[in-house]
Structure formats: structure tokens, C-alpha cells
Amino acid sequence: MGAVPELPEVEALAGFLRERLVGRVVARVDAVSVAALKTFDPPPTALAGLTVTGVSRHGKFLDIDVDGLHLVTHLARAGWIRWREQLPTAPVRPSGRNPLALRVHLDDGSGFDLTEAGTRKKLAVYVVRDAAEVPGVARLGPDPLVSSFDVAALASILQAHGRTQLKGLLRDQSVVAGIGNAYSDEVLHVARLSPFKLADSLSDEDVAVLHAAIVETLGDAVERSRGLPAKELKDDKRAGMRVHGRAGQPCPVCGDLVREVSFADSSLQYCATCQTGGKPLADRRMSRLLK
Numbered sequence: 001m002g003a004v005p006e007l008p009e010v011e012a013l014a015g016f017l018r019e020r021l022v023g024r025v026v027a028r029v030d031a032v033s034v035a036a037l038k039t040f041d042p043p044p045t046a047l048a049g050l051t052v053t054g055v056s057r058h059g060k061f062l063d064i065d066v067d068g069l070h071l072v073t074h075l076a077r078a079g080w081i082r083w084r085e086q087l088p089t090a091p092v093r094p095s096g097r098n099p100l101a102l103r104v105h106l107d108d109g110s111g112f113d114l115t116e117a118g119t120r121k122k123l124a125v126y127v128v129r130d131a132a133e134v135p136g137v138a139r140l141g142p143d144p145l146v147s148s149f150d151v152a153a154l155a156s157i158l159q160a161h162g163r164t165q166l167k168g169l170l171r172d173q174s175v176v177a178g179i180g181n182a183y184s185d186e187v188l189h190v191a192r193l194s195p196f197k198l199a200d201s202l203s204d205e206d207v208a209v210l211h212a213a214i215v216e217t218l219g220d221a222v223e224r225s226r227g228l229p230a231k232e233l234k235d236d237k238r239a240g241m242r243v244h245g246r247a248g249q250p251c252p253v254c255g256d257l258v259r260e261v262s263f264a265d266s267s268l269q270y271c272a273t274c275q276t277g278g279k280p281l282a283d284r285r286m287s288r289l290l291k
């Protein structure tokens with residue numbers, strides 16, 4: 001719960017890796033998991049001998065620029081990056097139980113592992129010549145932290161998706177990039193808006209409030225996680241949540257209990273007093289089952 005890296009955590013990871021990778025030469029790449037690697041041309045071994053020139057983020061995707069070739073990854077629920085000052089040099093044997101998907105060795109003996117815990121196998125790794133060759137990157141909507149994402153831009157997005165509920169809209173990567181299940185709960189709580197409210201039912205004032213909530217919530221989370229070691233980012237994200245993953249605990253604003261309701265393939269958390277005029281949201285999946 002709350003552990004999927006979203007915009008702030010991927011931004012922090014990009015910063016963490018940028019400091020350690022840029023200027024270093026890739027010595028060797030061990031591609032261990034066939035399931036994780038989504039591309040075959042160029043092969044991961046093509047990165048060897050090239051210098052890392054930049055690390056950036058597209059939505060929830062991490063992009064390591066290795067002199068014009070891009071190692072792009074989407075960590076999903078159980079994927080993570082583990083930085084090692086000293087990587088073992090022995091070849092890695094692929095095995096079903098090994099969480100290691102890809103290992104990148106640098107010229108000074110340091111490097112990092114891309115790992116995936118569990119059996120869901122959602123971690124995705126791409127080696128491409130342009131990040132836009134990754135379908136998930138090509139589909140991304142505007143990044144909420146760039147200056148062109150202003151109130152007017154959000155207003156036109158809401159109008160274009162009028163019959164969509166705010167919760168679903170915010171976590172749709174093709175609408176706004178980088179917000180997932182956790183930060184959409186947080187943003188709506190800050191904005192005091194119901195997750196089930198329809199996009200075209202917002203007043204001009206609501207739109208401005210929602211815009212400020214998106215920019216402030218993500219901006220604050222980016223600030224908080226900046227400079228944290230990669231291994232601390234998930235715990236820090238969880239600790240920073242107001243309502244997400246906190247069903248049954250008191251709302252930090254009003255003290256009412258945080259509630260939970262099913263939504264799409266998961267569940268969302270919200271405060272009825274702050275967001276829905278005190279009225280609990282009906283759990284549609286449950287009521288359908290009871291009919």
C-alpha cells in the first residue's frame with residue numbers, strides 16, 4: 001500500500017542517480033530477467049563503453065541517458081533500484097526466485113541493480129534511442145510540475161474529460177503524468193473535493209483549488225524526498241501521507257476517521273467531513289454484490 005513510486009519518488013531517484021552516474025562509463029550490463037526487458041534492439045550490452053550523460057523522469061518513468069541510448073524503466077508496484085558502491089563482478093545466474101532483473105556495472109566498480117520482488121512481474125525495462133519510443137512515455141499527458149501546466153491547462157483537461165470522476169482522471173497517465181493511486185487521494189483531500197465528482201462539474205474556483213493542490217502536494221513531496229537515499233524513499237512516501245493508506249485513522253485536518261471505498265481495481269481513501277459534505281461514499285462494488 002502506498003509503495004508504488006509516483007512522480008515525487010521517481011524525481012528523487014533521478015536526482016540520486018544523476019549524482020552518481022553522470023560522467024561514469026558503463027562497464028557491463030547483465031540482463032537477467034527476460035520478462036522485464038521489453039526491447040531487443042539495441043541490446044542492453046550496447047550500453048557498455050558509453051558514458052552516462054543524464055538522468056531524467058517522464059511521468060513515473062526513469063530515463064538514464066547513456067550517450068544517446070536510453071535505459072528507461074517503469075518500476076511498478078514491486079520494482080526498485082538498489083545502488084551499490086561495490087557490485088559483485090561474478091556473472092549472475094537467472095533464476096525464477098532471483099529478484100534481480102538487470103545489473104549495471106560502472107567503470108569504478110559501483111553500479112546499480114534493478115530488482116523486482118514478488119511474482120507479479122510488472123517491472124519494465126527498455127533500451128531505446130529515444131525515450132518516446134517507449135509506448136507508455138509517448139502516451140503521457142502534461143507533467144504537472146512544468147510551468148505550462150497552469151489553471152487554464154487543467155481547466156481544458158477537465159472539460160475534455162467531463163464525464164470522468166476526478167479520482168480516475170488524476171491517475172490516468174495520458175491525462176496528467178506521474179500521479180498514481182496514492183497522490184490522487186492526497187491531492188483530492190488537500191483540495192477538499194470528492195473523488196467521485198465529475199470533471200465538468202467543477203466551478204472555476206474548484207479548478208483553481210485543484211490546480212494548487214496538485215502543484216503543492218507534488219512539489220512538497222519532491223522537496224521532502226530530495227536527497228534521500230533510494231532505499232528510504234518508499235518509507236518516506238508512506239510516512240508523508242494524509243489519507244492514502246490510512247483508513248480508520250484520524251484525518252489530520254478535522255479528526256474524522258479516514259474512510260475507504262473500492263475504486264476500479266483497488267481502493268481509495270478519503271475524509272467524508274473534508275471532502276463529501278460528511279456523507280460517506282457508497283461502495284458500488286459491494287452494493288452490486290449484495291443485489
Ligand SMILES: [Zn+2]
Pocket residue numbers: 251252253254255256271272273274275
Ligand atoms: Zn477531514
